Amino acid sequence: MAEHKVDLELDCRGMSCPLPVLKTKKAMDGLSSGQVLKLIATDPGSVNDMNAWTRRTGNPLLGSDKPPGEFVFYIQKK
Amino acid sequence: MESDNRKKMALIASKGSLDWAYPPYILASTAAAMDMEVWMFFTFYGLTLLLKDLKAKVSPLGNPAMPMKMPFGPKAFQNISWPIPNLVMAGVPGFETVATSLMKQTFKNKGVATIETLRSACLDSGVKLIGCQMTMDVFGFEKEQFVEGTEIGGAAMFLEFASGADIQLFI
Numbered sequence: 001m002a003e004h005k006v007d008l009e010l011d012c013r014g015m016s017c018p019l020p021v022l023k024t025k026k027a028m029d030g031l032s033s034g035q036v037l038k039l040i041a042t043d044p045g046s047v048n049d050m051n052a053w054t055r056r057t058g059n060p061l062l063g064s065d066k067p068p069g070e071f072v073f074y075i076q077k078k
Numbered sequence: 079m080e081s082d083n084r085k086k087m088a089l090i091a092s093k094g095s096l097d098w099a100y101p102p103y104i105l106a107s108t109a110a111a112m113d114m115e116v117w118m119f120f121t122f123y124g125l126t127l128l129l130k131d132l133k134a135k136v137s138p139l140g141n142p143a144m145p146m147k148m149p150f151g152p153k154a155f156q157n158i159s160w161p162i163p164n165l166v167m168a169g170v171p172g173f174e175t176v177a178t179s180l181m182k183q184t185f186k187n188k189g190v191a192t193i194e195t196l197r198s199a200c201l202d203s204g205v206k207l208i209g210c211q212m213t214m215d216v217f218g219f220e221k222e223q224f225v226e227g228t229e230i231g232g233a234a235m236f237l238e239f240a241s242g243a244d245i246q247l248f249i
């Protein structure tokens with residue numbers, strides 16, 4: 001997966017729905033336009049949830065990674 | 079009040095047990111995180127979900143499909159769904175308290191937020207919480223017993239908002 005410049009890392013390992021979404025929203029609110037959040041989650045539901053959340057809110061999902069047992073997302077603040 | 083183009087969700091929470099406290103608070107907090115305007119209307123037993131001091135419990139009695147599992151021990155043990163006769167559920171004092179603490183422990187183990195956390199997320203993100211005046215009168219609740227920020231209204235208030243909402247849910 002391509003490397004992304006990361007401005008903030010958010011660890012949501014071990015958290016279930018909807019906490020990764022709620023914490024992502026909160027973290028993104030603290031970023032300025034163009035900055036990138038790296039989200040690390042273990043909830044398999046987060047794959048579809050983060051796709052939906054980024055589509056709905058218009059914050060581009062730059063890419064994702066799938067290390068064993070984890071789901072990593074790079075989300076840019078619109 | 080209709081000054082923005084955000085999607086809107088109107089939700090009625092009518093049940094007050096721990097298991098039924100989750101769907102409305104999960105959906106409302108998530109909808110708010112998706113930039114939606116959310117109104118939650120609490121009526122009948124749902125009113126108890128507004129109380130400052132939440133006491134929601136779960137009752138396995140009357141929930142025949144509810145798995146009764148233990149939140150501790152080896153995985154094989156945790157996966158056993160214990161067959162509890164209705165007679166025990168209905169007749170043993172404290173059974174619901176035990177079932178409630180087991181469910182809370184399971185949620186904690188699985189990284190599920192508490193109802194208090196989800197409710198705070200709703201309030202922090204501007205979700206409007208509305209208590210139904212009529213059921214408050216019927217059950218003897220005062221506005222002061224509810225969390226800070228709770229508003230009071232009736233059916234017309236809900237329907238006016240719901241008529242313009244993109245999502246309407248009765249839970």
